[in-house]
Amino acid sequence: MMKKIGIKKADLILITCILLIALTLLGVELLRKDQPNTGTYASIRIDNKLYKEVELTDEPQIIKIQTKRGYDILKVHDRGIEVIESDCPQKICFSFGLISRPRQSIICLPLRMIVEVKPNSTDDIDAIL
Template identity: 40%
Template sequence: MKRGDILLIGLVVVIALAFIIPRWFDRDSSEKNHNELRTAKITVDGKLFKEVELTQEEQTVEVENEHGLNILKIHDYGIEMIDADCPDKVCLSFGFVDRTGGTIICLPHKLMVEIQGPAEEDGIDATVK
């Protein structure tokens, strides 16, 4: 290993940590405001499939279409992909997602789940395509 390698590894790790560490602090503060429910936006092929509230009670959402089947489970203010019949199963490895901005993606089925904050915080009321 040369000196350049060590410099490079150090640089990459520092950049990655600079993004990861602030998230840990963020998590603590977001734990407190569970009184406002967040929603999960489920899109298939770029089109909105369903928007569900992330409740503490369990509920399952099945997404079935010509691409295949995905089963999502909502519990404890978060969402998780529990089953899918896609070839690579990468979507199952996303695990339990419960933070605003978190996403679950199933590439072969063109499915995306995105967690949105309680209110529209970004100041955009609507977008025109």
């Protein structure tokens, strides 16, 4: 004989709560992506020393970085920044694509370069103490 397997009321409530939380988080993320990216800049560091800070604008800008370990060419456009050319062997820095939101970064290990998007203002609060 086969037993009838049913969903208990507590299981149904748990599944509903998990789905509601997931949908809420998805909605928040979609709303954040739709917001225009204003007031951000990219901090470019080489060997953990500030190389340059550049405002992320719609107008295209080219930034050439040359060190004894190699070179990278960065392009600012569409309020973001990306690597468009590099002589590093594995080209991992290309996989980051165009970054435009605060706390996103591009890392090129052979060049020892980190590009990080940062907000211009204090509107992006991490925590309230």
